[in-house]
Amino acid sequence: MSTAHPGFCPVYRAIGVLQEKWVLHIVRALLVGEKGFNELARAVGGCNSATLTQRLEHLESLALIAKRTEDSPGKLARSVYTLTPAGRELQSVIDAIDGWAREHLTAAEAAPA
Amino acid sequence: MSTAHPGFCPVYRAIGVLQEKWVLHIVRALLVGEKGFNELARAVGGCNSATLTQRLEHLESLALIAKRTEDSPGKLARSVYTLTPAGRELQSVIDAIDGWAREHLTAAEAAPA
DNA sequence: CCCAACTGGTTTAAAAAGTCAAGCGGTGTG
DNA sequence: CACACCGCTTGACTTTTTAAACCAGTTGGG
Numbered sequence: 001m002s003t004a005h006p007g008f009c010p011v012y013r014a015i016g017v018l019q020e021k022w023v024l025h026i027v028r029a030l031l032v033g034e035k036g037f038n039e040l041a042r043a044v045g046g047c048n049s050a051t052l053t054q055r056l057e058h059l060e061s062l063a064l065i066a067k068r069t070e071d072s073p074g075k076l077a078r079s080v081y082t083l084t085p086a087g088r089e090l091q092s093v094i095d096a097i098d099g100w101a102r103e104h105l106t107a108a109e110a111a112p113a
Numbered sequence: 114m115s116t117a118h119p120g121f122c123p124v125y126r127a128i129g130v131l132q133e134k135w136v137l138h139i140v141r142a143l144l145v146g147e148k149g150f151n152e153l154a155r156a157v158g159g160c161n162s163a164t165l166t167q168r169l170e171h172l173e174s175l176a177l178i179a180k181r182t183e184d185s186p187g188k189l190a191r192s193v194y195t196l197t198p199a200g201r202e203l204q205s206v207i208d209a210i211d212g213w214a215r216e217h218l219t220a221a222e223a224a225p226a
Numbered sequence: 227c228c229c230a231a232c233t234g235g236t237t238t239a240a241a242a243a244g245t246c247a248a249g250c251g252g253t254g255t256g
Numbered sequence: 257c258a259c260a261c262c263g264c265t266t267g268a269c270t271t272t273t274t275a276a277a278c279c280a281g282t283t284g285g286g
Binding site: 010011012013014015017018019020021022023024025028045062086089090092093094095096097098099100101102103104105 | 130
């Protein structure tokens with residue numbers, strides 16, 4: 001009897017966060033290294049700015065990523081998104097997905113309709 | 114580089130599947146043991162039948178789960194959903210999420226608005 | 227100098243996805 | 257017989273995601 005029950009189980013909540021569209025992609029991109037907004041959008045591949053903004057705000061509110069605004073005087077202001085230590089530890093999750101994907105989703109399977 | 118590029122990278126596709134709403138919950142519930150439709154819906158907690166049906170079809174088409182119809186004569190016909198070997202190996206992903214959640218999402222963090 | 231392209235976003239409306247509640251055929255139980 | 261359960265399907269409604277346009281500022285080329 002440990003399954004279900006929304007509010008209590010941390011795993012349930014974790015899944016709730018990680019299954020939001022683009023979140024895993026964002027984390028994966030950021031695991032490679034910090035990125036600016038547009039740069040991140042490109043790395044993630046296909047996410048529109050509106051959704052991206054919202055996801056980033058959410059992830060920041062959960063303290064998984066941090067936003068830093070670099071405005072060197074005379075230089076173009078740039079927002080830089082980085083993973084926090086907690087966010088970086090999602091590496092294990094990405095690794096698990098990676099390992100699984102290479103074994104079970106390599107070629108076929110994911111065929112469209 | 115190696116990031117991005119939808120169709121090619123298995124990880125990208127894996128994320129695409131796993132981030133669909135309820136998928137991770139379904140897998141988690143099924144890792145505990147095979148379940149019937151309504152039973153699964155209850156275990157997952159909050160997913161409606163329409164979406165559940167669709168997810169199950171998708172997961173079955175990816176060969177992550179298998180549907181078996183048990184109709185013992187004189188007994189109520191029942192659909193049973195089971196993880197395939199490939200699906201069962203998602204255990205590692207769930208474990209990773211579980212481990213991460215317990216460390217970084219235990220108490221606070223996931224506060225509502 | 228001026229235009230084009232880049233930065234990090236916001237806004238809007240339309241499309242897609244998910245949800246709720248009801249209901250259908252069937253079985254089994256009081 | 258009525259009512260509760262099974263496994264879904266349907267249709268109307270709400271939420272989420274999307275594309276596209278646009279703002280303000282910076283930098284580079286012609």
